[in-house]
Amino acid sequence: MRTVAAVLVLASMLIVGCSKAQPLTDVPASLTTLPMPSGAQVAPSVSGAAVESCDATASLRPSTEPGPTVDAIRRRGRVVVGIDQNNNPMSFRDPVTGQLEGFLVDISREIVRDLVGDPNKADFRLVSEPDRIPAVQNKTVDILTKATTITCPRAQQIAFSTVFFEGSQRLLVPRGSQVRGPADLAGRRVCSGLETTSIATVARVAPAATILGVPNMDDCLVALQQGQADALSTDDVLLAGMVAQDPNLEIVGPPLEAEPYGIGINKSQDDLVRAVNASLERIRRDGTWEALYRKWLTALGPAPRPPEPKYRD
Amino acid sequence: MAVVAVVLIAALLAVGATASKTVFDRQGQLATLRSHTEPLADAAQRIYGALSFANTTAATAFLSGGVEPRDVRERYEAAIGQASAGLVTASNGVSPNDINSLKLLTDISNQLAVYTGIVAVAQTNNRAGSPIGVAYLNESSALMQQGILPAAERLYASQSSAVTTSGHSVGVSRVVIAMAVLVLVMLLLSQVMLARHSHRRFNSGLALASVLMAVLVVWLTVASLVSTHALTTARTQGGEPMNTAVHARILAQQARAEEVLGLLKRGSDSMSDMRFDERTAQIGWLLDEHRVDGAADALHGWMQSHDEIKNKLAAGDYGGAVAIAQDDAPQDSTAQFTKLDTALRDDITALRERQRDGIADAYTALNLLPFGAAALSVLAALAVAAGIAPRLSEYH
Numbered sequence: 001m002r003t004v005a006a007v008l009v010l011a012s013m014l015i016v017g018c019s020k021a022q023p024l025t026d027v028p029a030s031l032t033t034l035p036m037p038s039g040a041q042v043a044p045s046v047s048g049a050a051v052e053s054c055d056a057t058a059s060l061r062p063s064t065e066p067g068p069t070v071d072a073i074r075r076r077g078r079v080v081v082g083i084d085q086n087n088n089p090m091s092f093r094d095p096v097t098g099q100l101e102g103f104l105v106d107i108s109r110e111i112v113r114d115l116v117g118d119p120n121k122a123d124f125r126l127v128s129e130p131d132r133i134p135a136v137q138n139k140t141v142d143i144l145t146k147a148t149t150i151t152c153p154r155a156q157q158i159a160f161s162t163v164f165f166e167g168s169q170r171l172l173v174p175r176g177s178q179v180r181g182p183a184d185l186a187g188r189r190v191c192s193g194l195e196t197t198s199i200a201t202v203a204r205v206a207p208a209a210t211i212l213g214v215p216n217m218d219d220c221l222v223a224l225q226q227g228q229a230d231a232l233s234t235d236d237v238l239l240a241g242m243v244a245q246d247p248n249l250e251i252v253g254p255p256l257e258a259e260p261y262g263i264g265i266n267k268s269q270d271d272l273v274r275a276v277n278a279s280l281e282r283i284r285r286d287g288t289w290e291a292l293y294r295k296w297l298t299a300l301g302p303a304p305r306p307p308e309p310k311y312r313d
Numbered sequence: 314m315a316v317v318a319v320v321l322i323a324a325l326l327a328v329g330a331t332a333s334k335t336v337f338d339r340q341g342q343l344a345t346l347r348s349h350t351e352p353l354a355d356a357a358q359r360i361y362g363a364l365s366f367a368n369t370t371a372a373t374a375f376l377s378g379g380v381e382p383r384d385v386r387e388r389y390e391a392a393i394g395q396a397s398a399g400l401v402t403a404s405n406g407v408s409p410n411d412i413n414s415l416k417l418l419t420d421i422s423n424q425l426a427v428y429t430g431i432v433a434v435a436q437t438n439n440r441a442g443s444p445i446g447v448a449y450l451n452e453s454s455a456l457m458q459q460g461i462l463p464a465a466e467r468l469y470a471s472q473s474s475a476v477t478t479s480g481h482s483v484g485v486s487r488v489v490i491a492m493a494v495l496v497l498v499m500l501l502l503s504q505v506m507l508a509r510h511s512h513r514r515f516n517s518g519l520a521l522a523s524v525l526m527a528v529l530v531v532w533l534t535v536a537s538l539v540s541t542h543a544l545t546t547a548r549t550q551g552g553e554p555m556n557t558a559v560h561a562r563i564l565a566q567q568a569r570a571e572e573v574l575g576l577l578k579r580g581s582d583s584m585s586d587m588r589f590d591e592r593t594a595q596i597g598w599l600l601d602e603h604r605v606d607g608a609a610d611a612l613h614g615w616m617q618s619h620d621e622i623k624n625k626l627a628a629g630d631y632g633g634a635v636a637i638a639q640d641d642a643p644q645d646s647t648a649q650f651t652k653l654d655t656a657l658r659d660d661i662t663a664l665r666e667r668q669r670d671g672i673a674d675a676y677t678a679l680n681l682l683p684f685g686a687a688a689l690s691v692l693a694a695l696a697v698a699a700g701i702a703p704r705l706s707e708y709h
Binding site: 023024025027028029030031032033034035037038039085086088092093094096097098100124125126216218219221222225241242245246 | 378409410412415416418419420423424426427430431438442443444445447448449451452454455456459460578626627631632635
């Protein structure tokens with residue numbers, strides 16, 4: 001009988017004895033720092049070739065003679081304009097009003113006024129960076145006024161109007177930064193847009209800098225504000241738009257590269273190119289250009305003379 | 314004869330102790346499953362839902378301009394609160410040994426703090442009329458989609474697989490049942506042996522012990538079958554379809570985020586439409602596999618409304634596209650998405666209930682068995698002793 005009792009006790013000990021309080025585990029804090037803007041990457045190597053200097057900025061002489069394309073647009077009564085909405089102050093969607101606004105938007109409206117007689121007959125279509133050239137090539141848009149630098153490779157794909165704005169690439173740094181020009185960038189981190197002409201220029205003028213590439217220029221401003229980049233570089237217009245959003249930044253250094261802006265048109269539509277150039281002539285001549293410059297681009301300084309048109313015929 | 318008695322008694326007590334201990338442990342596992350692992354998996358799933366809802370809501374607020382509508386803001390805040398509460402529930406369910414889950418929870422919790430900070434910067438900029446607000450929103454969304462949500466998904470995956478894995482193991486191990494059968498055979502054999510050596514055909518002690526052992530064998534077998542069946546039901550009619558529904562819901566929330574952010578970033582991200590199509594197609598396949606009332610219709614309506622948004626955008630009518638994405642009209646994207654999300658959420662709740670019921674049934678089937686096994690074997694041992702002791706004295 002005693003054995004039985006002993007076995008019972010043993011059994012109950014087996015059953016009960018297994019639980020034992022465990023000490024709490026300490027887990028170290030993790031991932032407390034701000035992330036990089038989405039899609040940002042340190043560009044391993046960027047081809048440092050200068051923007052080609054060819055005759056791409058020379059366009060066709062202005063003419064108001066109606067041609068087949070212009071006639072078709074007039075019959076339709078609306079002009080389809082390719083633009084983007086992330087380019088303050090050139091073309092952007094005002095977060096407060098929800099309206100598309102900016103220098104390029106107003107220039108577009110002026111051209112639409114000359115083409116169909118009413119600046120409000122513009123159908124704005126939003127085009128992304130990779131879509132813009134194809135949009136012109138398959139005639140999804142009549143005119144492309146998204147900020148587009150005239151380059152030789154692009155001029156082989158689409159036709160351009162005369163230069164209507166002369167941008168120049170510069171540097172944007174926090175106020176009081178030691179960076180005053182490209183020479184100070186050695187060993188520092190510079191942000192620019194992936195696959196843009198600007199990022200290639202940065203690689204050329206500051207070979208010793210680390211280059212951070214982002215999919216969207218706005219992401220560079222985020223990187224700069226978050227202290228993940230020491231400087232950013234792109235067109236001075238875009239830089240002015242950034243200064244307007246953050247007065248703790250300043251534009252420094254000499255122009256690194258000229259960025260002539262042109263309006264993209266399908267290669268087969270010479271009459272439209274001439275009509276747009278005629279409209280641009282009017283805008284340059286009657287003071288509209290200066291008025292729009294003062295409306296949107298004062299951050300760049302007083303309005304300069306509009307760029308002189310160049311013609312190849 | 315004395316040797317036989319000692320062997321029998323030892324075997325009986327051994328079987329009793331083993332059966333009792335195994336079943337007790339098994340019940341312990343089921344209790345942990347019911348009170349920790351399963352609630353943790355559920356909390357992980359709810360954290361995921363709340364976080365992606367917060368992310369989509371933050372983006373939706375931007376569609377309406379500078380100042381977000383009050384109700385949208387409140388929805389965002391409530392979602393962040395639910396996510397935090399889910400984190401507390403989940404931490405409560407993690408065993409201190411589960412370093413991996415603790416690490417995931419810490420990651421989620423830390424990144425959530427960073428996330429709300431970035432969203433606040435985005436809102437402030439947006440309110441001030443700075444377009445940079447959208448870039449911050451984009452960054453916050455990337456942190457959510459690429460950092461926080463994958464961690465929540467991994468937490469859910471590890472916990473839900475722990476739940477389904479324990480659904481695969483049987484109620485009582487076959488070895489224990491085999492041991493009990495073996496002892497029963499030993500009892501019967503020793504009765505035969507005893508009958509040959511003595512004048513009596515029938516030893517009531519051994520017979521009683523045999524009956525008790527037979528009862529134990531039947532009890533163990535039936536309880537094991539019932540418990541296993543309950544767990545299998547919990548898995549096949551609860552856990553597994555629930556995983557499909559959870560997966561579909563996650564995809565729906567990702568697609569909605571793509572839709573809203575795609576609208577906000579229009580002109581700089583042509584990929585979001587592609588990802589929307591990819592995700593909604595996957596949801597379609599999952600719903601073919603596991604039917605949910607009303608979900609397929611809602612998905613269809615949503616995709617139609619999304620096409621309309623796409624058409625408006627292609628025609629340059631941004632305002633019209635935003636209006637569709639924001640509108641509460643029943644045929645429009647918000648209402649259809651909400652319908653789909655609600656259908657999936659209700660389905661998940663029902664399936665979870667089924668899973669919990671199954672686990673509870675599996676637990677109940679084993680009730681009393683640990684003590685029953687111990688008592689039966691001890692009684693059988695006593696019966697053996699009582700049955701053989703008189704024969705021993707006869708022998709001398």
